[in-house]
Amino acid sequence: MIPLPVAAWMWRRLRWGFVLIVGWIIVGTVGYLLIERWSWFDSLYMTIITVFTIGFEEVHPLTEGGRAWTLVVIAVGVMIVAAGASYLAADIASGELRRLWRESKLTQDLNRLRDHYIVCGLGRVGWQIVLQLRREECSFCTIEITDRHCDELEAWGIPHQVADATDEDALRRAGIERAQGLVAAADSDAVNLLVVVSARSLVPQLNIVARVEDPANEPKLLRVGANRVLSPTVRAGQRMSQMLTRPTVVEYLDTLLYREGESLPFGVEEVEIASTGTLNNRTVAEIDTEFPDSRGPTVLAIKPSGKDFILQPRGTQLLHSGDLLVAVGYPEELAQLADLCR
Template sequence: MPVPSPPPVSHSTPWQPPVRHPFHRFLGALSILLLLVVVGSFGYWALEGMSPLDALYMTVITLSTVGFGEVHPLSPQGRLFTIGLIAGGGVLAAYSAGTAVEYLASGEWRDFLEGRRERRMLKGMKDHYLVCGYGRVGRHVAQELIDQGLRVVVIDSHPEPVSQLKRSEVSALVGDASDESVLTMAGILHAKGLVACASSDAENLLIVLTARLMNPKLRIVARAV
């Protein structure tokens, strides 16, 4: 299976961290909800003299707009407070809906699911070869290994070639190949060999030293620039 040619390297392309769990996108909405519950419960307790449980109950039915009756008739101050609480709930609903729409439209959910699938696949990979750097040399090395029927994981700091490789069903990661966490994700502890194909001797040396410390039995070949 031929691997795609690497695009021209742009050293200004930033390294992109792994996609975060979708829950992080909704932390803001959850924080606002908890704040409204605390403020609402305290307000009903202070203004209406409700018990803590009744104040919490009143806050929940107000924010959820389920339409249940009041615990007891509210004072004018309590009604104004309830109006403000309902308005806060409306703002929260609008914010949550906007966050959900933005998340779905951005395609991050797809990236997250693909990332999970890829991590599971890499976790079970053994006796594979890591190709660190996907320039001209890295491409030829990866192609040669694949032609021999060997399993390959490519690590490159640029997202474009990694995306191309994934579309060609070749395992690949975006990251710094000298980073222990990236090498761990690529399965270095169970790998059979590593080829350092970075664009400078300094990078290749750092990759080799890190890889050797992590897996002393690993077969390592480094490109001399």
């Protein structure tokens, strides 16, 4: 099905050709009426098969005047059709039709997104974020001011805007009102700050993660609305030192969080307890009763709304609406735990 914007564009480009061809069919029909004294239908039929050079046999034998008029109808009709076809072919060759078709498809894809993530900036850090979100099969779209990585994203079916992420219209088009989170991963702290300001002004409750190059700018990004700020340089240094001093711990956490290649039989997830959830106002120990055929997932930590983490919670710890559970377990157990929390 041709997208509506593409159909509208084609109509705007070809409407005069359409008007001319219809007008010429009317003129040709009147010509046969006057010259050959045929009926309206016979005259119209003869004009159409002549203009479009179909080559059917004449409706009636033609007089000399009729044959002369047929030559005129053919010549003018072919010129009009050829002009329209060449006009359309020039637009197709210029890439205009393909560009419009891609934009229409992008708009449709973006409008379908719900509870997704928005990645702003596709430099080295931003591209790694894209690869990780894709591995985890998350729903997301990207905004990058240049056209880098466009071919890969299009091949993967990931909606991608070539636009300025600080532009509120670009953020709205990315469905920021329906998004679950946004990451500002541009190479510039100034750009990331503007992205955070724009996103926070549009959706006050949005979860925003920002990249920072200069650690001195971290407080500024937090003040303007970022929930989390990360310096790739600082974090890389911390991780490398931990690989030296705690290699087994780092390997274990990487196994849980950064799964590559084949899917692992277990993982770690976070789930929020809703007011309507089965686990609301129940204890941690009661989670096991919901898994009679297995041990069930292990709750590593609880983060009550607005409070610090409760690490290694006791079985008597009461769960409340708004609490976030961090649990490790098999995929089917984690999925069942998420259902119990909803």
